[in-house]
Amino acid sequence: MTPPVPMAEIWRGPFLESIHHGHAVICDAAGGIVESWGDPQAVVMPRSSSKMLQALPLITSGAADAARLWPEHLALACASHNGAAIHTDRVKAWLDHIGCTVDDFRCGPQEPDDLPARDALIRAGQKPCQIHNNCSGKHTGFLTLNRHLGGGPEYVDPDHPVQRACLEAFEEITGEASPGYGIDGCSAPNFATSLHGMARAMAFFAAARDGASAQEGAAARLVQAMVAFPELVAGEGRACTLLMRAMNGRVALKTGAEAFFIAIIPERRLGVALKITDGTTRGAECAIAAILVRLGVLDAGHPATRRFLNPPILNRRGIEVGMIRPGAAFA
Template structure:
């Protein structure tokens, strides 16, 4: 099948009012597809779901160990954080450790998704800065690698040594030559691949073990840092954080803009990649929760699972008007 398939339904009363379609792939450690929906060869931007791949050169180069990076910093390098204090304080400390500051970032300012942090800025009359950008941890990783490589300040340029290293790692773990790239929301390049390529890369991260080679060691360290610090990967109210905590075994999850999501299941050595074609985050969260239930690592009755798997559709007065549900074919 080459067309997207129905993945998530929006019910109002007894009727399906809206429907989200998409593609999804589950790969094993050999890179083979074990299950798929829609078109595994669909070319996609993985967006922020690729951050752990972009962080591989940070460890492989020796930069992470040279700077004594902690598991918290490795988790932040893979994060799309909410700019809560637990995130921004750590980003500022990382920059200070490098002898750098907020102007050295190239991600651009962003209003915090964390409500208390946003409200504190408003009360103080301050504008958001680049530290509040959800990708500032990834960019601290880029800056750390850049210092190690001795590159110029504009590390987000496509021909910069940092981005050349990221592209090489990306093509190697997806096992595909990238057909192109676009500019991500944080101004860094985001490389195209297929759903199968991303699922294959995530299966590599799932099967990786420290001591099995430089790349496998790097992948295992990044994956385990994400699992150890789910609150740093996203934020307290976010799907990545809550679903990682809810899973019955260690699982790394990472959302990407425009309806992308990945899952890394180390005990089962499986990788998952999914894309909702209309880019709806409500659908990608429901779909990834459904696949986690399908794979037996998430109890559908867990409060966090229910929050994303079957969130209610409410009226403005809080009346139960309907429900978001994964399509039957996904469960």
């Protein structure tokens, strides 16, 4: 077993204060490893980076077309959104469209990360509800699929037809039998795989073309939706949204909890999967930016890139006291 390698460094003045170690894999369309750091066979929980895989049955089952879903719906099905009005208004409309309500959700309430939305709730004396959950788009996709399949209300149960369909797609596209699952923050099962398996899956998405197999067509539609609506996939100020905009729709990005990150690069037919072992988001954002610059799809000088790659650390008086920079693995 190969140990994780240094992927991001925190410098304070002339001193190396902290190091974030991790694993990363770049795969080609054939599933081969183009480049790797750390252990490609490390078993990982992709968390929200697997939402595109969980959304595949929504399309391949015919549920998306039967419900007349648009690309905006598909982007939300892949999203970990901020709970801003642009997200929650669309989720509400989608629920109405399929004849469901917030009470049908099984994701749980969450305070919005979007500050205007949070402050509006406070001023109105209201509590956040399930529609504010960052996974409410994914769960509306689950409900849409569930209506199509005729399943029971507990659609997050691992034995439910919705989750069985998700597992089947997950194992087919990663090319591996999952060793098991954990329950995600939104109560849905999150299936484990190797980092190589996850990168292989992202390369499948990168190479997918409309008009090919049902799975390829579905994958292509999801990627196109993500890059067309980066603000729906995450939100203002978030790395996924900012970096996708910086790359002008050339790359789809998706973060996951505990410092997971994926990239889908159609023009190169490459997939990237990355895990920072200490679970720190700043390390994952720095590392994925470094890999994208290394691959030539992200401009190192773009203002969005500089927010995550070599950004200054400012103290409370606004004085620059350090920086976050790529680790020795990328030297």
